[in-house]
Amino acid sequence: xxxxxxxxxxxxxxxxxxxxxxxxxxxxxxxxxxxxxxxxxxxxxxxxxxxxxxxxxxxxxxxxxxxxxxxxxxxxxxxxxxxxxxxxxxxxxxxxxxxxxx
Amino acid sequence: xxxxxxxxxxxxxxxxxxxxxxxxxxxxxxxxxxxxxxxxxxxxxxxxxxxxxxxxxxxxxxxxxxxxxxxxxxxxxxxxxxxxxxxxxxxxxxxxxxxxxxxxxxxxxxxxxxxxxxxxxxxxxxxxxxxxxxxxxxxxxxxxxxxxxxxxxxxxxxxxxxxxxxxxxxxxxxxxxxxxxxxxxxxxxxxxxxxxxxxxxxxxxxxxxxxxxxxxxxxxxxxxxxxxxxxxxxxxxxxxxxxxxxxxxxxxxxxxxxxxxxxxxxxxxxxxxxxxxxxxxxxxxxxxxxxxxxxxxxxxxxxxxxxxxxxxxxxxxxxxxxxxxxxxxxxxxxxxxxxxxxxxxxxxxxxxxxxxxxxxxxxxxxxxxxxxxxxxxxxxxxxxxxxxxxxxxxxxxxxxxxxxxxxxxxxxxxxxxxxxxxxxxxxxxxxxxxxxxxxxxxxxxxxxxxxxxxxxxxxxxxxxxxxxxxxxxxxxxxxxxxxxxxx
Amino acid sequence: xxxxxxxxxxxxxxxxxxxxxxxxxxxxxxxxxxxxxxxxxxxxxxxxxxxxxxxxxxxxxxxxxxxxxxxxxxxxxxxxxxxxxxxxxxxxxxxxxxxxxxxxxxxxxxxxxxxxxxxxxxxxxxxxxxxxxxxxxxxxxxxxxxxxxxxxxxxxxxxxxxxxxxxxxxxxxxxxxxxxxxxxxxxxxxxxxxxxxxxxxxxxxxxxxxxxxxxxxxxxxxxxxxxxxxxxxxxxxxxxxxxxxxxxxxxxxxxxxxxxxxxxxxxxxxxxxxxxxxxxxxxxxxxxxxxxxxxxxxxxxxxxxxxxxxxxxxxxxxxxxxxxxxxxxxxxxxxxxxxxxxxxxxxxxxxxxxxxxxxxxxxxxxxxxxxxxxxxxxxx
Numbered sequence: 001x002x003x004x005x006x007x008x009x010x011x012x013x014x015x016x017x018x019x020x021x022x023x024x025x026x027x028x029x030x031x032x033x034x035x036x037x038x039x040x041x042x043x044x045x046x047x048x049x050x051x052x053x054x055x056x057x058x059x060x061x062x063x064x065x066x067x068x069x070x071x072x073x074x075x076x077x078x079x080x081x082x083x084x085x086x087x088x089x090x091x092x093x094x095x096x097x098x099x100x101x102x
Numbered sequence: 103x104x105x106x107x108x109x110x111x112x113x114x115x116x117x118x119x120x121x122x123x124x125x126x127x128x129x130x131x132x133x134x135x136x137x138x139x140x141x142x143x144x145x146x147x148x149x150x151x152x153x154x155x156x157x158x159x160x161x162x163x164x165x166x167x168x169x170x171x172x173x174x175x176x177x178x179x180x181x182x183x184x185x186x187x188x189x190x191x192x193x194x195x196x197x198x199x200x201x202x203x204x205x206x207x208x209x210x211x212x213x214x215x216x217x218x219x220x221x222x223x224x225x226x227x228x229x230x231x232x233x234x235x236x237x238x239x240x241x242x243x244x245x246x247x248x249x250x251x252x253x254x255x256x257x258x259x260x261x262x263x264x265x266x267x268x269x270x271x272x273x274x275x276x277x278x279x280x281x282x283x284x285x286x287x288x289x290x291x292x293x294x295x296x297x298x299x300x301x302x303x304x305x306x307x308x309x310x311x312x313x314x315x316x317x318x319x320x321x322x323x324x325x326x327x328x329x330x331x332x333x334x335x336x337x338x339x340x341x342x343x344x345x346x347x348x349x350x351x352x353x354x355x356x357x358x359x360x361x362x363x364x365x366x367x368x369x370x371x372x373x374x375x376x377x378x379x380x381x382x383x384x385x386x387x388x389x390x391x392x393x394x395x396x397x398x399x400x401x402x403x404x405x406x407x408x409x410x411x412x413x414x415x416x417x418x419x420x421x422x423x424x425x426x427x428x429x430x431x432x433x434x435x436x437x438x439x440x441x442x443x444x445x446x447x448x449x450x451x452x453x454x455x456x457x458x459x460x461x462x463x464x465x466x467x468x469x470x471x472x473x474x475x476x477x478x479x480x481x482x483x484x485x486x487x488x489x490x491x492x493x494x495x496x497x498x499x500x501x502x503x504x505x506x507x508x509x510x511x512x513x514x515x516x517x518x519x520x521x522x523x524x525x526x527x528x529x530x531x532x533x534x535x536x537x538x539x540x541x542x543x544x545x546x547x548x549x550x551x552x553x554x555x556x557x558x559x560x561x562x563x564x565x566x567x568x569x570x571x572x573x574x575x576x577x578x579x580x581x582x583x584x585x586x587x588x589x
Numbered sequence: 590x591x592x593x594x595x596x597x598x599x600x601x602x603x604x605x606x607x608x609x610x611x612x613x614x615x616x617x618x619x620x621x622x623x624x625x626x627x628x629x630x631x632x633x634x635x636x637x638x639x640x641x642x643x644x645x646x647x648x649x650x651x652x653x654x655x656x657x658x659x660x661x662x663x664x665x666x667x668x669x670x671x672x673x674x675x676x677x678x679x680x681x682x683x684x685x686x687x688x689x690x691x692x693x694x695x696x697x698x699x700x701x702x703x704x705x706x707x708x709x710x711x712x713x714x715x716x717x718x719x720x721x722x723x724x725x726x727x728x729x730x731x732x733x734x735x736x737x738x739x740x741x742x743x744x745x746x747x748x749x750x751x752x753x754x755x756x757x758x759x760x761x762x763x764x765x766x767x768x769x770x771x772x773x774x775x776x777x778x779x780x781x782x783x784x785x786x787x788x789x790x791x792x793x794x795x796x797x798x799x800x801x802x803x804x805x806x807x808x809x810x811x812x813x814x815x816x817x818x819x820x821x822x823x824x825x826x827x828x829x830x831x832x833x834x835x836x837x838x839x840x841x842x843x844x845x846x847x848x849x850x851x852x853x854x855x856x857x858x859x860x861x862x863x864x865x866x867x868x869x870x871x872x873x874x875x876x877x878x879x880x881x882x883x884x885x886x887x888x889x890x891x892x893x894x895x896x897x898x899x900x901x902x903x904x905x906x907x908x909x910x911x912x913x914x915x916x917x918x919x920x921x922x923x924x925x926x927x928x929x930x931x932x933x934x935x936x937x938x939x940x941x942x943x944x945x946x947x948x949x950x951x952x953x954x955x956x957x958x959x960x961x962x963x964x965x966x967x968x969x
Contacts, residue, residue, distance in 0.1 A: 001247075001267035001372040005288055008158045008262035029261060031156055036261040044354050045246035050829040050853060051501045055353040057246030059498075059536075061253035062149055063142065064234050064383065066499060066531040067244075077567075077828055077897050084144065097831045097853045198864075198873060212876055221876065391871070513756070520635060523642055523748035526852075531828055531899045563874060567828065567897040573883035574894075576876060
């Protein structure tokens with residue numbers, strides 16, 4: 001669970017980015033990574049693993065753990081912590097093995 | 103292979119824009135070499151100075167003066183003439199055996215920018231790939247809600263996010279105390295800090311204390327730690343930890359169980375931040391063929407370098423934490439030394455000039471490294487956290503437990519590469535970054551030999567996953583290559 | 590380096606020393622042990638360290654040189670009962686191997702191939718048209734017109750397979766010594782003396798040369814040099830994707846081996862070459878060739894274009910000029926047998942060639958036609 005520091009919360013309103021999480025509307029701050037945006041919106045688990053189906057969330061925030069994998073605008077296996085959230089972006093939690101052609 | 107291409111795109115490529123990379127690129131370019139600085143992030147700073155150009159946390163008291171020093175490295179880079187390519191993933195560095203027909207053996211860098219891959223040809227590479235947090239495998243560490251302390255620090259720096267709900271921090275090492283202190287400044291709530299520093303480490307570290315007292319850090323560090331201890335609940339001598347999800351489910355963290363003096367205690371937790379120091383991020387160096395050695399004091403693997411950062415691969419140097427943990431200020435100076443050596447090896451400056459220019463940087467490096475031995479010794483994690491219990495997942499990507507690794511050893515796998523082939527540990531996308539150290543230590547403990555004897559994963563490019571499309575479209579003609587670089 | 594737990598050789602008098610702990614060495618060790626022969630395997634690194642542990646795992650009869658076909662067919666029968674042989678299924682799955690034809694001309698060569706095999710009495714390969722190809726491999730690109738198919742073929746996991754052969758051999762009494770390369774081989778008074786780089790010395794009446802990419806050195810020691818070329822075939826593998834293909838796929842007109850494992854990862858290879866530095870146990874990848882491989886997949890499996898490659902590698906392998914192995918007795922010395930030079934397609938032959946070697950040693954002959962593989966074909 002993460003929250004935005006109050007002074008940044010007010011500043012964020014002016015730089016808000018609208019996107020969707022599994023189809024639901026959400027809002028983040030320009031400059032947030034997709035993973036930070038998910039956490040700011042209360043989403044702690046971003047995928048289930050291809051091996052056992054266990055739930056996973058981000059671990060390292062620096063692009064080395066590959067646990068933050070999500071589907072972004074239809075493309076799977078994207079590291080959410082390495083991609084900046086953009087207006088209109090469609091983020092989907094990734095369940096199990098990535099589908100071929102996604 | 104196709105006709106050797108004698109062109110060089112740049113004299114020097116620097117990989118990584120943390121303190122070592124920023125300082126190296128700035129110095130080399132300012133002395134007239136053509137330099138390209140490559141980094142995967144959109145903005146410079148690496149991890150230690152992450153988001154220093156754009157953090158929303160503008161109140162300097164929160165992140166502290168050491169962080170803001172990073173901003174001072176940006177001006178010299180901008181003024182130096184070095185080309186900066188952010189958003190660039192380096193997935194291969196190699197020096198093929200054939201020369202380019204003119205006696206020079208170019209170094210080829212496989213990289214991706216904007217979804218397109220290409221091979222860059224340079225004469226020298228300085229790897230400044232930095233560090234990552236030491237894996238901290240405990241039962242339940244893969245539950246959503248468990249993150250590295252460094253990860254939480256990135257969330258603070260890049261997005262002004264702090265933990266809400268019940269929050270526990272656990273582990274040992276300077277970053278843990280720094281983050282706790284930053285949270286205090288920011289007004290974030292931490293329910294407890296579980297200090298796993300082993301009691302016996304104090305005894306071992308004591309003789310090294312005089313050295314530490316001479317370091318620039320001890321007073322700052324002391325002040326910071328005392329404030330944290332005064333204002334937060336710190337529980338010491340924690341010898342075991344596990345993270346638990348909801349009963350019967352595993353979709354998120356619910357509590358943390360710790361052992362102290364033989365007794366278990368349970369704390370509710372929505373977020374658990376783990377930290378046991380940082381270790382070199384050596385995948386690229388390893389895949390490039392750089393020899394590495396086990397450092398018993400830092401209890402980690404590090405590429406072998408001379409005191410200019412030169413590795414066992416000609417034309418490839420390493421600077422900063424990627425060569426061995428020394429911290430941000432040491433990284434800067436090491437970057438400058440590597441740049442001077444590269445300039446010398448390329449014939450731009452003579453040996454004497456190199457040595458003379460290096461003098462102040464070497465002095466600053468020595469000062470920055472004072473007291474390191476004390477910290478390394480004090481904060482070595484206990485064996486139970488380096489070679490954990492059987493039911494602990496050690497390879498997160500493939501979900502392989504420590505017990506499975508021990509069983510593989512008993513069946514005849516004597517090293518990590520055999521264990522990898524047998525179990526798949528290390529075969530996931532992280533390429534062993536989060537399991538390599540643990541697998542080595544588990545095998546070493548099971549066999550009763552040192553990690554040095556056991557060895558480490560043999561890594562290969564691509565060191566970061568790359569799409570089939572990018573590989574298929576790898577440009578072959580000069581015009582194609584230019585098209586990628588001109589983006 | 591580490592030696593495996595085994596008694597000191599002085600107290601174990603082997604009947605046969607096998608040089609090389611790859612699949613062919615372990616298979617020879619197993620088949621000999623099954624006959625009560627005492628075997629010592631000398632492996633310079635660790636079992637399955639090289640080609641045997643890192644190849645594509647293709648278990649195929651499809652497309653083999655006609656000289657290999659009888660051996661391959663016999664080996665396939667062993668693969669289908671591999672658990673009986675080594676107490677492990679080795680990850681073997683059989684959904685057929687397919688070689689797609691991208692043009693009518695390529696399809697014509699496939700027909701010619703089937704005719705050639707039929708004339709020799711072999712019926713395991715057949716030609717299928719576009720419709721059947723599409724039903725076998727729905728993901729194949731539209732332009733493919735048909736394919737050569739061997740339905741009984743499949744794939745297994747190389748390291749696990751080699752390891753299983755070793756474990757079963759050890760259970761039956763074979764010993765393995767790892768970490769010392771064989772430096773000298775000499776024969777006196779009916780006994781071979783084998784010396785290794787770590788100073789050890791072993792003796793046995795019979796030696797098997799299964800030394801892979803280093804086998805030419807053993808052969809040279811006994812006066813029969815061979816023109817062995819050291820090659821580094823490259824492979825790459827993707828992150829796991831949802832299951833979409835069962836057979837193993839190759840292509841008629843270009844280099845490809847393409848398969849999906851049960852765990853969802855997709856392995857891409859076929860034999861494009863990097864560079865090997867055999868004395869350093871090192872290979873270098875050639876990304877211009879990896880790119881060619883990727884381009885082939887791009888063309889034949891459009892759904893894979895966005896797949897993420899998480900790892901690539903190359904093994905150290907031996908290739909003979911005629912692309913078929915060296916199997917059978919030495920031409921210069923008694924009681925020395927060769928089993929090397931499998932030219933990047935020896936994995937499927939592992940089970941049978943070990944049996945052939947054991948038959949030759951224990952019984953003096955083999956029922957399979959090994960004349961084309963004689964080392965004598967390289968004699969000056």
